[in-house]
Amino acid sequence: MGSAGLSADLHAAIVHVARTAHLLVAMDFDGTMAPLVPRAEDARPLPAAASAFAALSAVESTTTALVSGRALASLRAVATPPEQTLLVGSHGAEVWLGPGSPGLELTETQEHARGRVQSAVQLAVHLHPGTVMEQKPAGVVLHYRQATPEAGRAAVAAVRAALGQDPGLFITEGKMVLEISVINANKGESLRLLRTVSDATAVIFAGDDVTDEHAFTALGAGDVGIKVGAGTTAAAFRIASPQELPAVLELLLATRKHP
Structure with a gap:
């Protein structure tokens, strides 16, 4: 294992992606930033993960995003994301890209x-x-x-x-x-959109559910995909649980601030 309890391969990948010109840090929420709980409204991000994520959102040439299956209102309520963090809800049916983003309207x-x-x-x-x-x-x-x-x-x-x-x-x-x-959307399409609007030169994405596989398959060379927990995945890397995510974000933050 490398420093911070991460595998040597994952440690090296994080350090490498952290040195890109403009980094998009996109995270799933439930089962990734926050442990799964019986009642969805009781979910909260692990404090260490939330702290490192918030710090990353303030780093120059770094864009943070939460990409969730939750409705945007629910995501905001439980995640309390940093003000500048971009948000994707309902697996991509709802998107908030900053002030002025239009709300969802159904036909x-x-x-x-x-x-x-x-x-x-x-x-x-x-x-x-x-x-x-x-x-x-x-x-x-x-x-x-x-x-x-x-x-x-x-x-x-x-x-x-x-x-x-x-x-x-x-x-x-x-x-x-x-x-x-009633809208055909997925996290892969959302990640491509976030990459475009942020002008990211590389992306790191972590997720735990089968719905996150669309996002993993949307990643390209130089990006980092991290599967949280067990299960078949297209992600190149894996951590055992949300409790290991703070080490990922903290290493990303330390390298991004002091390349």
């Missing part, structure tokens, strides 16, 4: 589709104890982390059966969640 067709999804998820939640519905600006989420495995599987199956193969709906499965959106 009449999308609003109708969202209402149909809401009805299907409401019925599943009513029939399967422990499941919870979350409404987002672009869709609806079925949470089943607190349900029994049987109830969770039944709720997911019921929602999928009710919605059928509607081409106007985009379904994503994550860790104990089923998300149905």
Whole structure:
């Protein structure tokens, strides 16, 4: 292991990417900046991770971003990001690139589709104890982390059966969640957008869920992708848990400030 408890390969990659001309530091939130918790509203970033991330946002030629599946309002409430941090919510359906960024507006067709999804998820939640519905600006989420495995599987199956193969709906499965959106967006497209608007010459991205794989595959030569936790991944590097992320951000900060 290298310094700060990181593997030698990851340590070297962080030091190398930290020396790029303009760095984009993009992080997933739940399961990455913050440990996973039973109730989404109780999530908070690990203090050491939040401190290093905030410090990075103040470093010259460095852009920070949070790229999350949460709705932007929820992300702001639990993450309390630095003022200059760019935000991506709802897996890319919502984007905040600074003051003046337009809010999300659905078409009449999308609003109708969202209402149909809401009805299907409401019925599943009513029939399967422990499941919870979350409404987002672009869709609806079925949470089943607190349900029994049987109830969770039944709720997911019921929602999928009710919605059928509607081409106007985009379904994503994550860790104990089923998300149905009326907008086709993903974290890979979002990361490409963030790279463009920030003029980044390199990107470092960390994430834990299957929805983060789109972002990992959007990374190029010279970028650094870090998978948090177990599971198959396209990321070149891995850390065991969110508790190891502060070491990543602190090394990034130290090298960025004193190259």
